[in-house]
Ligand code: BES
Ligand code: ZN
């Protein structure tokens with residue numbers, strides 16, 4: 326397994342895009358008239374090539390669409406990619422991010438090594454963002470689009486280029502420095518997200534609780550403000566983390582609780598402390614309540630919540646907010662075997678609360694509850710957990726949004742704000758008392774499954790029982806974690822949650 330994934334860099338250069346050399350020049354085109362002056366200019370240089378494809382109906386400039394032209398020596402770059410941006414008035418950060426992503430993705434397809442992303446006045450004027458935000462979004466998009474998971478592909482011809490250089494071009498000297506600032510932020514989140522996708526995409530034979538912990542340690546070694554300690558199975562036993570232990574006991578690889586900690590310079594007792602908790606079931610077979618065979622391979626993605634936390638801790642510790650952040654990743658492999666936990670078992674969790682196991686496939690909540698209790702014990706005043714928790718959430722809201730449940734209005738607002746900033750979409754769902762009632766057991770404090778209906782809500786209601794004073798919110802990313810890739814995206818993980826959680830923490834630190 327080599328370090329074979331494409332390396333992407335993004336730079337900003339002042340100047341006219343047509344005088345710069347490159348394998349691919351990407352230009353944003355609006356679907357409504359009049360054409361932008363840069364587009365007009367390029368059209369002229371390309372012998373009306375842009376007008377022609379528009380007239381033929383080959384390119385309507387809808388968002389997500391693109392059209393490739395060959396410049397035949399008429400400008401410096403050898404190819405031009407028209408990128409549809411839709412109507413001017415509708416331009417937003419998502420269209421821009423997707424546009425940049427489309428450009429680098431096409432570059433990978435064409436085995437082009439350098440891409441010019443040309444900014445023009447109409448983009449800057451139509452989008453309600455400052456130059457720094459535009460820089461961040463373009464860098465994030467460029468990173469996202471250049472990603473392919475190909476570390477197990479041995480055929481050299483099917484591999485993507487080793488390196489892709491993206492250059493954002495702008496004629497306006499006054500915005501260049503702001504764009505550069507934004508790009509440096511966008512590269513941190515964009516690369517953290519791509520690294521997260523790689524770990525998520527790796528199969529269960531490679532990423533298990535022990536190797537995931539090693540991955541987290543490696544990350545912490547590379548960033549001075551990030552620390553990592555790992556509780557192994559012995560320490561989990563001493564601490565009585567019965568939930569994590571129960572889920573992990575059927576696997577040949579023992580469970581772990583990965584504890585990442587970012588501390589800002591000059592932190593005191595009063596520094597606000599946030600906890601991010603991510604479910605990392607490195608493979609979910611269902612355990613004794615075995616899942617059906619069809620599609621079970623997708624359950625290598627059941628670690629996606631934990632990976633989102635890993636990625637966010639990577640970005641946050643480089644962006645250095647003014648709050649302390651814990652990233653807690655309970656990691657276990659849910660397997661059937663002679664040592665497995667069983668339906669009917671009663672598990673004593675770290676909180677002291679007992680849980681009647683009715684289905685070993687409802688394992689996510691069993692590892693999360695211990696980590697949530699631990700987060701509160703570490704002093705976190707706000708705790709956000711994220712998990713590929715329920716199929717029911719996918720039934721309810723589909724594969725493009727994550728469910729958001731919380732008992733705290735302020736936390737809901739903050740997460741929605743982060744969602745709006747990052748384009749990682751959330752949908753608010755309930756988890757109040759009626760759902761908690763459903764999770765009560767006749768022979769223990771709680772049971773790990775509810776009734777037939779509202780499975781995402783009962784799962785969240787279960788988790789809500791494990792904080793006392795802290796604000797708590799839960800993100801069910803089952804759909805996006807496993808099937809989040811849109812047509813045109815690289816197959817596999819989209820690294821959902823990295824941008825969202827990073828923005829949540831960074832916004833929090835500004836308030
Ligand atoms: N990992 C699954 C949830 C899941 C399903 C994520 C499909 C992504 C796609 C989780 O551990 C699980 O199996 N949940 C059960 C809970 C049930 C037994 C109460 C489910 O959703 O069926
Ligand atoms: Zn699971």
Ligand code: MG
Pocket residue numbers: 609611659685686687688689
């Ligand atoms: Mg399960």
